[in-house]
Amino acid sequence: MIRFAAGRIALLVPTLVGMSVLIFLMVRILPGDVVDVMFAGDVAASTTSKAAIRKALGLSAPLPVQYLDFARGVVTGNLGQSLTSGEPVAHIISRALPITTELAIVATGLASAVGIPLGVVSSVRPNTWFDLAAHVGGLLGLSLPNFWFATLSLLVTSVFFHWIPPVTWVPFARDPLQNASQVMLPAVAIAVYLLAAVMRMTRTSMLEVLRQDYVRTARAKGARADRVIVHHALRNSLIPVVTVIGFQLGGLMGGAAVVEIIFGLPGMGYTLVQGIYSRDYPVIQAAALLLATVFVVLNLVVDLLYAVLDPRIGLA
Amino acid sequence: MSSVPHPPAAGVWAAWRLLGLTRLRRHPIGLVGMAIILATVLTALVGPRVWRIGYADQIARRLTAPSAAHPLGTDTLGRDELSRIIHGAQVSLQVGIVAVLIALALGTAVGVLAGFYRRRVDAVLMRGVDVMFAFPGLVLAILIAGLLGPSRTNAMIAIGIVYAPAFARVVRGATLGILNLPFVEAARSLGARDWWVIRRHIGPNIVAPLVVLTTIYLSTSILSEAALSFLGLGTQPPEPSWGSMLDSSRSHMEQAPWLAIAPGCAIMIVVLGFNFLGDGLRDVLDPQLRDA
Numbered sequence: 001m002i003r004f005a006a007g008r009i010a011l012l013v014p015t016l017v018g019m020s021v022l023i024f025l026m027v028r029i030l031p032g033d034v035v036d037v038m039f040a041g042d043v044a045a046s047t048t049s050k051a052a053i054r055k056a057l058g059l060s061a062p063l064p065v066q067y068l069d070f071a072r073g074v075v076t077g078n079l080g081q082s083l084t085s086g087e088p089v090a091h092i093i094s095r096a097l098p099i100t101t102e103l104a105i106v107a108t109g110l111a112s113a114v115g116i117p118l119g120v121v122s123s124v125r126p127n128t129w130f131d132l133a134a135h136v137g138g139l140l141g142l143s144l145p146n147f148w149f150a151t152l153s154l155l156v157t158s159v160f161f162h163w164i165p166p167v168t169w170v171p172f173a174r175d176p177l178q179n180a181s182q183v184m185l186p187a188v189a190i191a192v193y194l195l196a197a198v199m200r201m202t203r204t205s206m207l208e209v210l211r212q213d214y215v216r217t218a219r220a221k222g223a224r225a226d227r228v229i230v231h232h233a234l235r236n237s238l239i240p241v242v243t244v245i246g247f248q249l250g251g252l253m254g255g256a257a258v259v260e261i262i263f264g265l266p267g268m269g270y271t272l273v274q275g276i277y278s279r280d281y282p283v284i285q286a287a288a289l290l291l292a293t294v295f296v297v298l299n300l301v302v303d304l305l306y307a308v309l310d311p312r313i314g315l316a
Numbered sequence: 317m318s319s320v321p322h323p324p325a326a327g328v329w330a331a332w333r334l335l336g337l338t339r340l341r342r343h344p345i346g347l348v349g350m351a352i353i354l355a356t357v358l359t360a361l362v363g364p365r366v367w368r369i370g371y372a373d374q375i376a377r378r379l380t381a382p383s384a385a386h387p388l389g390t391d392t393l394g395r396d397e398l399s400r401i402i403h404g405a406q407v408s409l410q411v412g413i414v415a416v417l418i419a420l421a422l423g424t425a426v427g428v429l430a431g432f433y434r435r436r437v438d439a440v441l442m443r444g445v446d447v448m449f450a451f452p453g454l455v456l457a458i459l460i461a462g463l464l465g466p467s468r469t470n471a472m473i474a475i476g477i478v479y480a481p482a483f484a485r486v487v488r489g490a491t492l493g494i495l496n497l498p499f500v501e502a503a504r505s506l507g508a509r510d511w512w513v514i515r516r517h518i519g520p521n522i523v524a525p526l527v528v529l530t531t532i533y534l535s536t537s538i539l540s541e542a543a544l545s546f547l548g549l550g551t552q553p554p555e556p557s558w559g560s561m562l563d564s565s566r567s568h569m570e571q572a573p574w575l576a577i578a579p580g581c582a583i584m585i586v587v588l589g590f591n592f593l594g595d596g597l598r599d600v601l602d603p604q605l606r607d608a
Contacts (some may be wrong), residue, residue: 018447143588148580254452296450314435
């Protein structure tokens with residue numbers, strides 16, 4: 001198990017380096033340059049003044065030198081300053097990250113709390129109307145664009161209840177109720193897709209486990225039906241469900257971007273998109289790298305958890 | 317080379333059988349999915365000839381409620397919402413198909429090369445794939461589309477690049493499995509060239525997983541395009557895209573809620589169609605999952 005964990009953690013380093021190189025190159029090589037954006041419409045701007053700004057921003061150095069500077073900044077936590085506001089990028093990220101993390105955690109909690117029981121009921125009543133409804137409902141959930149759901153939920157609350165979530169972000173620690181009123185609608189919008197995925201995976205996994213000999217043995221020994229389902233079947237069928245939740249949680253962090261924009265929540269996705277609109281390279285690099293790192297680390301945690309839940313994986 | 321096994325006979329029926337479409341008749345959800353997709357394709361192809369109002373024509377008062385003349389109302393510039401939805405179907409299908417073709421071409425090439433040549437080729441290509449996989453899909457799509465510049469073409473390229481690693485992984489796995497089969501070993505021992513083995517044996521045998529993956533990623537690509545257009549990074553005005561229509565509806569939600577409902581419904585129905593079809597194809601093409 002320790003060797004398995006060490007091997008997986010060791011693989012993390014080249015992946016992170018590869019990701020940082022990819023982000024760095026994408027920002028540098030793709031057409032368009034922050035200086036062009038800064039001087040947009042200013043036809044009088046001379047090449048000399050543009051070159052001076054490029055030098056000041058460190059954009060005139062050779063690419064390997066620029067990358068080393070960027071990598072050094074990442075390691076030391078000095079992510080530079082926003083080109084538009086002049087604020088340290090680390091401050092911007094430290095403000096945005098808790099918002100997205102809270103959204104992702106609440107959405108995952110909601111999806112698991114509803115999706116797992118629905119999947120279990122669907123699996124113990126296969127080929128019934130409930131199962132068919134859950135199957136179709138699951139596919140509906142996977143097809144529902146979260147930004148449409150978010151838009152509709154705002155429409156419903158504003159038209160029928162004359163209420164819209166507060167615009168200015170209030171942290172949980174300052175006012176839990178106000179915070180909950182801000183987070184709930186976007187979290188539900190994000191949770192719908194994950195709920196459908198969790199329900200479908202729980203059903204599939206439960207159906208497989210319910211056919212196993214040990215479940216039949218437990219039933220033959222006279223164990224109560226609910227005990228067989230919860231203690232024997234559900235516990236063993238949760239491994240792939242945990243995997244789906246873990247993988248989706250990482251994806252949610254980035255996928256929440258559109259929902260964050262609709263609700264005006266200044267989270268990570270919102271920050272990334274705003275950075276792209278204004279070609280604010282330090283912000284784009286930091287936000288993209290952090291979102292990707294969270295995604296990779298969560299995948300690693302899922303892998304390790306998988307080995308803990310099923311020791312055969314660690315021994316393989 | 318005549319003693320080497322050949323792939324199934326060519327022809328439309330054989331192609332349909334290879335794609336698993338003939339077996340779909342026993343799968344109602346898959347059939348519903350296929351019907352939705354056919355209806356969407358028909359709408360995109362025939363719709364503009366039947367509903368002759370141009371998507372950019374300002375033909376009525378702004379924000380008119382749905383009526384017989386304009387069944388889905390008009391938008392902020394007095395343009396007919398139905399004609400924009402019909403044109404949006406063309407945009408969504410085009411983006412979905414082209415983006416998936418890009419992902420399919422890139423992913424299949426990388427996957428076959430990695431699986432067929434293994435060793436260093438596999439190590440180098442698959443590490444690249446791992447790095448691409450390390451990004452949440454939408455974040456990478458936003459990043460590429462945003463940096464390339466907002467346009468429909470760039471959105472298609474971004475989505476295609478983002479989903480290529482998924483195809484590469486599946487194709488590599490399938491290729492590795494096929495390489496150990498006796499008929500491939502027989503072909504190679506008879507001196508068949510690499511390209512011949514790939515074309516005649518690997519290609520036809522990776523079609524089934526690719527069909528399932530393609531239908532799944534068609535729906536994901538359409539959703540991604542809608543999300544990118546919603547963010548202003550995809551199809552640009554005045555051309556309508558369901559995502560950008562949804563975005564522009566937000567500022568008039570209370571006065572004209574129908575503008576927020578129609579494009580969202582359209583996205584959901586098309587994506588649902590592809591998900592239904594993908595579900596059906598997965599069940600008929602993968603017997604292990606049929607009972608699950």
